[in-house]
Amino acid sequence: MKKVIFNTLALALVTFSAFAGGGKIQFETTKIVLEKIQQGSLAKGNYKFTNTGNDVLIIKQVKPG
Amino acid sequence: MEKREYAPGESGIITAEMKTDHYYGMVNKNIMVTTDSDTTPSIRLSFSVDIYADLRPLTTNLRFRNIVANQTYTQKVEIENNMGIPLEITKVEINKKMMRDTSYEINAKVEKSEGKEYISFDLVKKNLDYSFNNLSIPITVFTNSKSVKELQFYAIVNLEKPIEIDPSSIYMYSTKIGNKRVKRITVKSNTGKSIVIKEITTTSQSLSFEKVDESDTIKHIWVGVNEKAMPGRLNGIVMINIESDGTLKKLTVPVRGTIVK
Numbered sequence: 001m002k003k004v005i006f007n008t009l010a011l012a013l014v015t016f017s018a019f020a021g022g023g024k025i026q027f028e029t030t031k032i033v034l035e036k037i038q039q040g041s042l043a044k045g046n047y048k049f050t051n052t053g054n055d056v057l058i059i060k061q062v063k064p065g
Numbered sequence: 066m067e068k069r070e071y072a073p074g075e076s077g078i079i080t081a082e083m084k085t086d087h088y089y090g091m092v093n094k095n096i097m098v099t100t101d102s103d104t105t106p107s108i109r110l111s112f113s114v115d116i117y118a119d120l121r122p123l124t125t126n127l128r129f130r131n132i133v134a135n136q137t138y139t140q141k142v143e144i145e146n147n148m149g150i151p152l153e154i155t156k157v158e159i160n161k162k163m164m165r166d167t168s169y170e171i172n173a174k175v176e177k178s179e180g181k182e183y184i185s186f187d188l189v190k191k192n193l194d195y196s197f198n199n200l201s202i203p204i205t206v207f208t209n210s211k212s213v214k215e216l217q218f219y220a221i222v223n224l225e226k227p228i229e230i231d232p233s234s235i236y237m238y239s240t241k242i243g244n245k246r247v248k249r250i251t252v253k254s255n256t257g258k259s260i261v262i263k264e265i266t267t268t269s270q271s272l273s274f275e276k277v278d279e280s281d282t283i284k285h286i287w288v289g290v291n292e293k294a295m296p297g298r299l300n301g302i303v304m305i306n307i308e309s310d311g312t313l314k315k316l317t318v319p320v321r322g323t324i325v326k
Contacts, residue, residue: 023102025100040212045081059098
C-alpha cells in the first residue's frame with residue numbers, strides 16, 4: 001500500500017514540475033502605437049510587465065520577430 | 066530590459082526602440098519575449114509607428130528611355146511637403162565616382178502645379194560615346210528642410226541604339242526569280258552621325274541587293290531574288306558592314322522564304 005502511495009506521489013511531483021515551472025508574465029499592454037513620429041528620430045515605447053506567478057520569472061530572450 | 070529574473074509580484078519594463086531614418090508611413094514590428102514560464106513561455110509584442118517626414122518623394126527612380134546625346138530629357142517627381150513652407154533646392158549633385166560614363170549633366174528645379182510640388186529633372190548626355198547602354202546615375206538634391214537635408218534619386222538611363230536596323234529578320238514568301246525589290250531593310254543612325262554602307266554580303270547565292278540613300282543618317286537596302294536563283298526554299302543571312310564615326314559595325318539580318326518561277 002505504501003509503495004503504491006509512493007508511486008502516486010512520485011507521479012504527482014513529476015506532473016508539478018512539468019506544468020508549473022517559472023512565474024507568469026503579464027503585460028499591461030502588448031500593443032504600442034506611436035503616432036506622428038518624425039523621420040530620423042528614435043521611436044521608443046515601454047512595455048510594463050508583472051510576474052503574477054508564484055515562482056521566480058526568468059526572461060530568457062527578447063528579440064525582434 | 067533592466068534584468069532577467071523577477072520575483073513573484075515584481076514588475077519590469079521592456080523598452081523597444083526603432084530608428085526611423087529609412088521608414089515612412091505606418092511601420093509595424095513585432096518583439097518576441099521568451100520566458101521560463103510554462104504558462105506563458107513566449108509572448109509577441111506589437112510595435113507600430115506612424116512616421117512622417119518633412120519631404121517625401123513619391124518615387125526615387127527617374128526613368129529616361131531611348132536617350133540620344135545632346136538632347137534634354139525631363140522627368141518630374143511629386144514631392145509630399147510637410148514643412149509648412151515651400152520646398153527650395155539649394156544644390157544638385159551627381160555622384161560620379163560609381164559611374165562608368167560621366168558625360169551626363171542633371172539640373173533640378175521645383176515646379177508647382179494644382180497645389181502639388183514637383184522636382185523637375187533635366188538630363189543631358191554631353192558626349193557621343195554609346196558604350197554603356199544602361200546606366201544608373203545617383204543624384205543628391207539638397208533642400209531647405211532642416212530634417213530632410215538631402216533627397217536621393219536614381220536616374221535610370223537607357224540609351225537609344227546608335228545604329229538601328231529594321232526589320233531584324235525577313236521572310237520572302239513565293240518570290241519570283243528576278244524580283245529585285247521584295248523587302249526593304251532600313252539602317253538608321255540615332256546619334257545624328259552619318260552612316261555609310263560599305264559592303265553587303267550574304268550566305269545565299271539567290272539574293273540581290275540595291276542600296277538607296279534617303280539621307281546621311283538613313284539608308285535603305287532592297288532585298289530581292291536575282292536571275293540566277295533556283296526555285297525552292299530560301300534560307301540565308303544578309304551581312305551589312307556600316308561605317309559610322311570612324312568605326313565599322315557589322316549587322317546581320319536572317320532571310321527565309323520560298324522562290325518560284
